[in-house]
Amino acid sequence: MGVQVVIVGAGRVGPALARLLTRAGYRLLGVAAPSADAARRACDYAGAGRPVQDAADLTREADLTFLATPDDVIGNVCRALADAGAFRPGSVVAHCSGALPSEVLAPARPAGAHVGSLHPLQSFASAEEAVRVLPGCRCAIEGDPEAVGLLRTVAEDIGGRPFVIRPEAKPLYHAAAVFASNYLVAVEAAAVRLAEAAGIPRAEALDALLPLIRGTVSNIERVGIPECLTGPIARGDAETVRRHCTEIARHAADLLPLYTLLGRQTVRVAVARGGLDEAAVHALEEALRPAPGPSPAHP
Incomplete structure (x- = not known):
């Protein structure tokens, strides 16, 4: 039996x-x-x-x-x-x-x-x-x-x-799964919002982004992390990152903290990948530095 x-x-x-x-x-x-x-x-x-x-x-x-x-x-x-x-x-x-x-x-x-x-x-x-x-x-x-x-x-x-x-590792294991799946959805929702702000209709925005998403996942599988990283941070292009921050602050300000937080994490991945000198890393960190809040009122 x-x-x-x-x-x-x-x-x-x-x-x-x-x-x-x-x-x-x-x-x-x-x-x-x-x-x-x-x-x-x-x-x-x-x-x-x-x-x-x-x-x-x-x-x-x-x-x-x-x-x-x-x-x-x-x-x-x-x-x-x-x-x-x-x-x-x-x-x-x-x-x-x-x-x-x-x-x-x-x-x-x-x-x-x-x-x-x-x-x-x-x-x-x-x-x-x-x-x-x-x-x-x-x-x-x-x-x-x-x-x-x-x-x-x-x-x-x-x-x-x-x-x-x-x-005892179950919570960290599950947090990893949440990052890989649930937070991916949140990040792509932010991408669709920014595409809409750029004038692309919502349905068309997702259709345009899906091949990029699939390609990124394919590169992760094929090449691995951090080698698969591309984009302005991987290139050390702080000026492009700075322009992103300016326009996000103008059109979707609530997404700016998410962009800068993920950007700083991406800098770490780029450093692990190699190819960024100390000056490039410093410039990227400055471009991604959170904007100071309003000054406290004085009595």
């Missing part, structure tokens, strides 16, 4: 895991969700398992329980299941949150369960997209040694590429 799995949660990740694990030969006991319809749809999507609303009906028999619920309820769900005696000794209880460490599952330990987390380092809008992109995706794993061992195998069996991090 293969590893017996229960999925708690029927959002995007839960049904995707159910389908991928079933495909990989794991025995899906079922999917639990507050909505009976959602649990049924998840089992139908996986092609296996019993839909239930009370996860304890299934988890007592599970070798592996995934709590694929929203982050803010993972701890409470785990505690409720532990209080119901729903975890068996030697089983593994895991969650899929990028932000939370496995310690949030500590209530499962008194029953003899091992706790861990498996976080796919990818974003997806639906279970179908998750099934498509999870194979080949890097997966961060942390937790008790027994849990890490099983979760590493699980990640590999569904086509993932696992790596192990320290539980």
Whole structure:
């Protein structure tokens, strides 16, 4: 008999895991969700398992329980299941949150369960997209040694590429993911605003910028950081940077602090890349220096 799995949660990740694990030969006991319809749809999507609303009906028999619920309820769900005696000794209880460490599952330990987390380092809008992109995706794993061992195998069996991090490093790991994904969206939103200020219609601005975005990501993958850096800061062109600051202050003043902050970070990348002398670095730093605020009023 293969590893017996229960999925708690029927959002995007839960049904995707159910389908991928079933495909990989794991025995899906079922999917639990507050909505009976959602649990049924998840089992139908996986092609296996019993839909239930009370996860304890299934988890007592599970070798592996995934709590694929929203982050803010993972701890409470785990505690409720532990209080119901729903975890068996030697089983593994895991969650899929990028932000939370496995310690949030500590209530499962008194029953003899091992706790861990498996976080796919990818974003997806639906279970179908998750099934498509999870194979080949890097997966961060942390937790008790027994849990890490099983979760590493699980990640590999569904086509993932696992790596192990320290539980206490989870916040920094997640911050890195936020920089790489969420903040990229914020930066591109700023780029679209500036393009609009330059007279380019919004839809056309995004269409014009997308090839540049794709090219930059491709260069990061192909050449690496810092070698892929281009643009005025990489060239030491402080005058262009100064003109940017002047026009941003005039047309989108709230974006100027973001521009100068990212500019100063880009100077550091450019220095690591090589090719800037001390005078060029000083000129860039001066061009990116935050403008002084209003002088305080005198009594």
